[in-house]
Amino acid sequence: MAAHTLRGLYGPRPGLALLCARFSQWSGTEYRSSHSLDKLYPPRQDGTATRATVRGGGGGKRKTARDDVPCPFLADRLTVSYSRSSGPGGQNVNKVNSKAEVRFHLASADWIPEAVRQKMALMHRNKINQAGELIVTSQESRYQMRNLAICLEKIRTMVTEAIEKPKVVSKETTQKLLERVEKMNRERLRQKKIHSTIKQSRKADFD
Structure with missing residues (x-):
């Protein structure tokens, strides 16, 4: 076509x-x-x-x-x-x-x-x-x-x-992208938790 x-x-x-x-x-x-x-x-x-x-x-x-x-x-x-x-x-x-x-x-x-x-x-x-x-x-x-x-x-x-027609993304590629996003979100939450813990420890030392 x-x-x-x-x-x-x-x-x-x-x-x-x-x-x-x-x-x-x-x-x-x-x-x-x-x-x-x-x-x-x-x-x-x-x-x-x-x-x-x-x-x-x-x-x-x-x-x-x-x-x-x-x-x-x-x-x-x-x-x-x-x-x-x-x-x-x-x-x-x-x-x-x-x-x-x-x-x-x-x-x-x-x-x-x-x-x-x-x-x-x-x-x-x-x-x-x-x-x-x-x-x-x-x-x-x-x-x-x-x-x-x-x-x-x-x-x-x-x-x-x-x-040009848009490229069709395969199911395997879609799954890999989803797993990558989930991994990045987990790492982001882990870093956020570490940062929060450090702030809490500094506040406790100040008190």
Whole structure:
């Protein structure tokens, strides 16, 4: 079921190529920055995109979605905007609109199965505004296109987490957890009794 859902959600779509063409800072030229989407998300033969490692402004690797889930986004379904980043950064922060914001109406996002949309609405209700739009932002990098790629990665991670089914805990594991909790409670009560005895002995010595 999960595999069928993934195939339906992430089937061959021209979304990445459209998004790269629409939001490229060098549209109409042959030059492509190392931070452009077509390099962060190299296209595959089936028209989808595989993910290169997306790094934040600090240089560390981000937690990303599974490698076998291609980029599903359609340019005409997303609203992308840029603004000034907050925090330290000198002239780059004050003069460059490097912060990226991506939003889309979750309830009408028919490229995501309805059951997954409902789960995403519960898991990320603090990121949904009154208009029903799911909003994701990034200002981790100095580069506008890299922040856009991070936003897309966040959305894809949300979708992947909503698709995955919760792990079923076996009876043996449940029993071990209960025994561990009971043992911890017994030890806590023992330490509490020892502490109470010490306090009583100090009070008796004082009297």
